[in-house]
Amino acid sequence: MKKLIIAVLSVLILQSVQAQDKYFTKTGKISFDATAPKSPEDIVGVNKTVTCVLDTKTGNLQMAVLMKAFEFERALMQEHFNENYVESHKFPKTEFRGAIAPGTSVNYAKDGVYPVQVKGKLTMHGQTKDVTAEGKLTVKAGRLQVQSVFTELLSDYAVAIPSLVADKVSKTVKITVDCSLDPLK
Amino acid sequence: MLPNKLSKYLLFAVLILMAVGIYVYREYNRKAPDTSDLAAAYELTGIELIQAFQNGEADANSRYLGKVLAVSGVIKSVDSDSAGTQTLVLGDTASMSSVRCIMEKTSEVASYAVGKTIAVKGICTGYNADDMGLGADVILNRCISQNSVKP
DSSP: OHHHHHHHHHHHHHHHHHHTTEEEEEEEEEEEEEEOTTOSSOOEEEEEEEEEEEETTTOEEEEEEEGGGOBOSSHHHHHHIIIIISOTTTOOEEEEEEEEOTTOOOOTTSOEEEEEEEEEEEEETTEEEEEEEEEEEEEETTEEEEEEEEEEEGGGGTOOOOGGGTTTEEEEEEEEEEEEEEEOO | OOOHHHHHHHHHHHHHHHHHHHHHHHHHTOOOOOGGGSOOSEEEEHHHHHHHHHHOHHHHHHHHTTOEEEEEEEEEEEEEOTTOOEEEEESOTTSSOEEEEEESOGGGGGGOOTTOEEEEEEEEEEEEOSOSSSOOEEEEEEEEEGGGSOO
């Protein structure tokens, strides 16, 4: 009986420890900035419903971003973004599947700010590209914060800019990631 | 002095230019309409909405994506982020799958208790299938409680 109790407790503790390996959010933030020097105004979209999971054991990082959830200051800009640029009715989701690069040292048990490099595949507008992004991972009070800023070429993802506004929309887009992750229980 | 006929043409051209200018200005500065001013394209329960996406994501996307939906369901939880954005999570408490309603007015959320059945109206921004072990979610943005819909 004693052995059985110990065995059950061991399984429960092991499950608890395994659960702590994964951290997640469904309210992560990603913004992009495609403002060009000749843009009459900032071209910035913000998405506050990003799903992100980090497995601290393997370093695997996964994100899902619904394109219709990007919000803009002006309705017309949001409509153009969805209909003419990213065609969100055809490609409703952008996904990133990658991992914290090997050799990156993060002590998840100790509060601190750790520089990280993440490598993986970004699928947007039906195109998949290898991406490497520098960022930082903050460990604080049992929670993690993943932050990164990186740029991508719109042409790599077959996002065409109409010639009429070619000098008013940047050919590269600055992507800012900010996700606060809680332990997955 | 311009001939009478030419004056009329000029006046007409100026009026047309002014009308085009006003239209362009208003269109350029147009904000997203308030959700309370939008009519729901579909009314259904949260569980029905989740099932629609689980049964066929492509079909459900073509039907619901970008549309205004009136969705009712039991509140499973109320999530808040550091920026103050509040999310009502609706669905079957026995299931990991949910409808996540990002509320437009956070002040509305204070009175919402877990277990209460409510109806919200919001814009469907898509579906995240359960491929991360977190349950599947349908996301509604700019949600308002149906109680606050203008008469």
